[in-house]
Amino acid sequence: MIEVQSLTKHFGPIRAVDGVSFSVAKGEVLGFLGPNGAGKSTTMKMITGFITPTAGTAAVCGHDIRSAPIAAKARIGYLPEGAPLYADMTARGFLNFIGASRGLRGAGRAKAVDRVVEIAQLETVLDQPIETLSKGFTRRVGLAQALLHDPDVLILDEPTDGLDPNQKHHVRQVINDMAPDKAIVISTHILEEVHAVCSRAMIIDHGRLLADSTPAELEARAQHHNTVTLRTLAMPPDGERAALGRLDGVLGIEEGGSAGEPVFRVIPQEGANVLPAVTAFVAEKGWKVDELRLEQGRLDDVFRELTAAGAAGRDAEAA
Amino acid sequence: MNAARTVAVIFRREFAGYFASPVAYVFLIVFLALAGALTFFIGNFFQRNQADLDSFFVFHPWVYLFLMPAIAMRLWAEERKTGTVELLFTLPIATWHAVAGKFLAAWLFAGVALALTFPIWITVANLGAPDHGPIVAGYLGSFLMAGGYLAIGSCLSATTKNQVIAFVLAAIVCFAFSMAGAEVVLGLIRDILPQDFVNLVASFSFLNHFAEMRKGVIDLRNLLYFLSVIGVFLFATVLVLDLKKAE
Numbered sequence: 001m002i003e004v005q006s007l008t009k010h011f012g013p014i015r016a017v018d019g020v021s022f023s024v025a026k027g028e029v030l031g032f033l034g035p036n037g038a039g040k041s042t043t044m045k046m047i048t049g050f051i052t053p054t055a056g057t058a059a060v061c062g063h064d065i066r067s068a069p070i071a072a073k074a075r076i077g078y079l080p081e082g083a084p085l086y087a088d089m090t091a092r093g094f095l096n097f098i099g100a101s102r103g104l105r106g107a108g109r110a111k112a113v114d115r116v117v118e119i120a121q122l123e124t125v126l127d128q129p130i131e132t133l134s135k136g137f138t139r140r141v142g143l144a145q146a147l148l149h150d151p152d153v154l155i156l157d158e159p160t161d162g163l164d165p166n167q168k169h170h171v172r173q174v175i176n177d178m179a180p181d182k183a184i185v186i187s188t189h190i191l192e193e194v195h196a197v198c199s200r201a202m203i204i205d206h207g208r209l210l211a212d213s214t215p216a217e218l219e220a221r222a223q224h225h226n227t228v229t230l231r232t233l234a235m236p237p238d239g240e241r242a243a244l245g246r247l248d249g250v251l252g253i254e255e256g257g258s259a260g261e262p263v264f265r266v267i268p269q270e271g272a273n274v275l276p277a278v279t280a281f282v283a284e285k286g287w288k289v290d291e292l293r294l295e296q297g298r299l300d301d302v303f304r305e306l307t308a309a310g311a312a313g314r315d316a317e318a319a
Numbered sequence: 320m321n322a323a324r325t326v327a328v329i330f331r332r333e334f335a336g337y338f339a340s341p342v343a344y345v346f347l348i349v350f351l352a353l354a355g356a357l358t359f360f361i362g363n364f365f366q367r368n369q370a371d372l373d374s375f376f377v378f379h380p381w382v383y384l385f386l387m388p389a390i391a392m393r394l395w396a397e398e399r400k401t402g403t404v405e406l407l408f409t410l411p412i413a414t415w416h417a418v419a420g421k422f423l424a425a426w427l428f429a430g431v432a433l434a435l436t437f438p439i440w441i442t443v444a445n446l447g448a449p450d451h452g453p454i455v456a457g458y459l460g461s462f463l464m465a466g467g468y469l470a471i472g473s474c475l476s477a478t479t480k481n482q483v484i485a486f487v488l489a490a491i492v493c494f495a496f497s498m499a500g501a502e503v504v505l506g507l508i509r510d511i512l513p514q515d516f517v518n519l520v521a522s523f524s525f526l527n528h529f530a531e532m533r534k535g536v537i538d539l540r541n542l543l544y545f546l547s548v549i550g551v552f553l554f555a556t557v558l559v560l561d562l563k564k565a566e
Binding site: 011045049050076078084085089093097098102145 | 324325328329332335336339340401402403405406408409410411412413561564565566
């Protein structure tokens, strides 16, 4: 439902977004990851029609944001970064205003407002001016505003930023509940959030797309993916330790811990699963194993590797 | 959704926004106090001993010079400062809907301020037998002139996120539009420029058009002049906002 084609934005000499293309289908929750200043928000601002791209375009439900901006915007629910709201209005007045400007009137609007008030749990603060609300409530008013017209496409820029753990959980729950019927894009730099809500993750840095796959696939790219970590209660003999390193599919072994409680990290060759072999080996040799663990590889590592490599590559290019 | 309804939605929010803070009431009081003081003390309303409101209207261009930019400065600068402009322009509305809605709200607010000067009309009607024609024309002219100043203010407010800068820029441009008709300026350029050009400059002046109106002449040309100024500057506002989107 979202088609992004070579979206590019230059701010003077800075290429904030550099030829980004992707599409998002119904039912997908796309997590947009990247360091601060990577171009996440700029991309979102272009898809929602707030800023005009230098080149390229985006279409929402078949409506091009450049040639048919009003039709496209009517189908998007958007939570801008920081959830800016008209602070002098009450939550109710604000939601009514958003509803009215989206063409909702009378009973239809009242129903829509009731629906999002329930989703965002705003009942208790409806008649308070927005400027008196806590950060959590403010963010939820922003979310309610984005959901008001039950849009096909949701674009949420850091929807859980500044929320406490309970509120984060609630917002993720809301996103998960809506996911089957909508195409959703969220930006975040909280990687656990990707696990919690995203069916797909994209890493962007310096305006370029570095990766685009499921969170699980991304993790598989981590350095320590499928590494077996093993802690024993006594130092095994040298010969056995060397034999462990010669098992099928093992690339090498890192030793750590202390002499009394050594830790071995068995690093597999790419794509190999060494867990069964290691388990069998340990049982056969009678090692006293305290802990045996298969590492999944962490998204953080992949994220750092990709974005750090990008920075290094560019530095080389510049030189 | 049709355009009129969208403009009305923006208008209502903006107009209510003026009264959401005490600033609106302070503004109304300052305006009324200033208009009254100028009329009675500088304009010598009583001493002139004439049953008209010329000593009231004559100061309007100068009062507006500061007060209209004060109303208009928040129109766009504040939206930019707080980031709500992003919310506004990702709603399914055209730029000109928002520009028109906001301008009309500012204009009506100025209209409320102007309407609250009605006691002076009652005063003059009680003290003498004024010709009501020029008074009606004066109010109409004053209202249109306020619109012109506000349209200028709207355009300059769109260029910045700083309300103070918006105010100063608008006051400068409004000053230029007013002074274009003052004898001081015209006298200066009369010596160096051809008469046609001097007339052209004078024809751009708020002062001259307003002066004709407060004499009781409701000439189509004067109406058209103010409406064109409003139209041109609102169009410029739309251009500035669209340009900012591409920056």
